[in-house]
Amino acid sequence: MLRGSCNCGAVRFTVKDGGRSVTACHCGQCRKQSGHHWASGYAPDRNFHIEGDPRWYHTSPVAKRGFCGVCGCFLFWKAHAEDGMSFSLGAIDGPTGLRLQKHIFTAFKGDYYDIADNVPQRED
Ligand SMILES: [Zn+2]
Ligand SMILES: [Zn+2]
Known part of the structure; x- marks a missing residue:
């Protein structure tokens, strides 16, 4: 079970059976919202539970x-068509036990950093 929270604790979440699809997204929206690339895990809705009342921005x-x-902590990304939730790995309290599996939208990354690990990259 993973547990996550925002800085003030008003929004908390739990992830049963850990997270999967561990990605770093370099798209412009993730970079604006997170301040850098956004590292996230993914869980099916049945394994995901939110406590508190996050605000939602329809991107x-x-x-x-x-x-x-x-x-103001950015915590979740949800595709309307998917029965699952992407969540911020940076918001997890304690060790995640996860490893980054891919970089995505690298064509849109900022010019101020290089991707210097051996994790697979996808341009879009
Ligand atoms: Zn908060
Ligand atoms: Zn993104």
């Missing part, structure tokens, strides 16, 4: 982004 017709309305 596009296909997805929304969830954050704490008090402290």
